[in-house]
Amino acid sequence: MEEVHLMKGNEALAEATIRTGVDAYFGYPITPQSEVLEYLMNEQPHLRTGMAVLQAESELAAINMVYGAAACGKKAITSSSGPGISLKAEAISYIAGAELPCLIVNVVRGGAGLGTIQPSQSDYFQAVKGGGHGDYKLIVLAPASVQEMADFVDLGFKLAFKYRTPAFILSDGVIGQMMEKVILPPQQERLTDAQVDELYGDWATLGKKKNKPRNVITSLALKPEIQEEHNHHLQRKYAEITKNETRFEKINCDDANYLIVAYGASARISQKAITLAKEKGLKVGILRPITLWPFPTEAIQEMAKQVKGILAVEMSAGQMVEDVRLAVNGKVPVEHYGRFGGMIHSPTEVCNAVFEKLVNC
Amino acid sequence: MTEEVIIAGFGGQGVLSLGKILAYSAIMQGQEVSWMPSYGPEMRGGTANVTVILSDEKINSPILNEFDTVIILNQPSMVKFEKEVKPGGILIFDPNGIHNPPTRTDIKIYTIEGVKEATKLKNTKTFNMIIMGAYLKVKPILELDNVHKGLEKSLPTRHHHLIPKNIEAIQIGMEKVKPYEVSQAHLLN
Structure with missing residues (x-):
């Protein structure tokens, strides 16, 4: 029988990295994701699977260690929160340009700047629209439960290696x-x-063979024709990912x-909010994007x-409301509701917003 | 059955651990649980709270704005959470340090002298289990057997010899919890 655990999302993600056969975690502490590094340090995965865990000297170092490990065909992961992800943005663009697979985790806190340590979802643009420079995309998974924090580690790496993209x-x-x-x-x-040689020997830098x-791993091609x-x-490749990997869940739709x-x-x-709306006689469904890029436009x-x-x-x-509006293209009204800056909207507030912004307007 | 409870007090009172033991005990009787802490600079001395949901069904929102039961262990939490008890719901508080006791008459209110009883036991660390006992007396949603198993699951093995002391504290909480009438306010401290 499967053993049921009671864990924080951060801890479940950390344990899942060990169980997914990840080769290395490189990170730097920041609330609210510090339990990832804390759990891994405490668990000493080098004794369990040989996985390396390193607290780097900075976020810049951590993401560039991921870049190096990924170039060698290794499964490497890093995690942070908004301010740290901003620091990693340059290398993320390089990794995307160099077409390397890896997994990056952002446990979002309120911004801008150092902001607050309380929860937020204000890094949507950063994750989905770039963050770094250039025409690149990341496959962005949005977990909505502790179970998905664990499950998306394996899914994230599978997609990253399938398409050679972060x-x-x-x-x-x-x-x-x-x-x-x-x-x-x-x-x-x-x-x-x-096994790495057999699977990824055609691109990974494993030493020159006779x-x-x-x-060669590089994101540099100076000749514009080649670039x-x-x-x-x-x-x-992004079109292929959009075609094959768009994921979403429909609830009471x-x-x-x-x-x-x-x-x-x-x-x-919102799931609690729609039960409150139902008590008031209103049928509201939820469409939950599981991949934020590719976005469930259709x-x-x-x-x-x-x-x-x-x-x-x-x-x-x-932020996401812009992609919803693009999808809907004016056919029906699309409004936004949300507390921000580290404040969390309550189910009642969300239910009231449905009435105020959509029904009684 | 779904029970939505918030436990609010000072950091260091064992608020988060109490929530964790509740959650583990509910898992032991096959229920769904969710545990959502206030986190951040709320270590010893600051305010800390945890929302715990126990249910026979899948839990949707871990964030709530009204509760079946509110357990209040300091004055700032009284100001913040007395108003978040559902009408007809339950408020349990430790009068120690409360200078503005609750005033609502549309809810059931109980007191537990947790700090006093823990001091009598000469073990202030049992405070949160005394509160747990008071809660389980008022809301008998968990079998004591499952609480025992919950303690085993949530405490590291090196602390397992302390489980009988914790169970004793739970029983004291069950004995000492008292209904409270809003008109008795003048009798407090």
Whole structure:
């Protein structure tokens, strides 16, 4: 029988990295994600799987260690919160440009600047629209439970290696800090050097072989013709990811007259809000993007044919709402609701917002 | 059955651990749980609170703005959370340090002299388990057997010899919890 654990989201993610056969974690502490590093240090995974855990001297160092490990075909992960992710942005762009697989985790706190340590979802633009420079995309997964914090480690790495591109877990202070039941994934072995060579030997820098040219990892191509072709290649890859990997969950959508689009903690809070709305006779469904990029544009377009109005609920001043509006393209009203700056909206506030912004307007 | 409870007091009173033991005990009887702490600079001396939800069904929001039961262990929390008890719900408080006792008449109110009883036991660390006992007497939602198992799960093995002391403190809390009438305010301290 599977053993049920009671863990914080951050701890579940940390334990899942060990069980997913990750080769290395490089990080630097910052609230509200510090339990990831704390748990891994305490657990000493080098004794369990040989996984390396290192507290780097800075976020810059941590992400560049990930860059180096990924270039060698290793499974490497780093985690931080908004201010730390901003520091990592340059290397994230390099890793995307160099087409390397890795996993980056942001347990979001309120910003801008050093902001606050309380939960927020105001790093949506940073994760989905860039953060770093250049025409790149990250596969962005948004866990809404402690279980998904554990499960998305494996999913993130699978997608990252399948497409040779960085994957990103966009969590928040609520999902990172809360405890709930979790079933941990089974233990996977770390790949041996021979397996890495067999699987990724055509690109990973594992040392020059006699009968093959040297593998080179770089994001630099000075000739614009070559850089343009590289960008076309990236865009074809992103189109493929959009086609194959868009994920979302629909909750009570079948006979809904109004729709909430929400991810992460806001999707959980909205679930309580729609039960409050139901008590007042209003049928509200939720569409929860599981991947924020690729965004479930078509699913939202479909729902726009059915509902009278859509509310994007997010702990920000209104970021994801822009993608919802692009999807809906004016067919029905799309409004935004959310507390921000570290404040968390309550189920009652979300329910009231549905009435105020969509029904009684 | 769904029970939505918030425990609020000072950091260092064992508020978060009390929530954790509640959550583990509920898991032992096969329920769903969610535990959401206030986190941050609320170590010893600051305010700390934890929202715990126990349910037979899948739990949606870990964030709530009204509660079936509110357990209040300091004055700042009284100001903040008395108003968040659902009408007909329960408020349990330790009168120690409370200078503005609750005034609502649409809820059931109980007192537990947790600080006094823990001092009598010469073990202030039992404070949160005395509060746990008071809560379980008022809301018998957990079997004591499962609380025992919950303690085993949430305490590190090196502290397991302390479990009988914790159970004793729970029983004292169960004995000493008293209903409180708003009109008795003048009798406090």
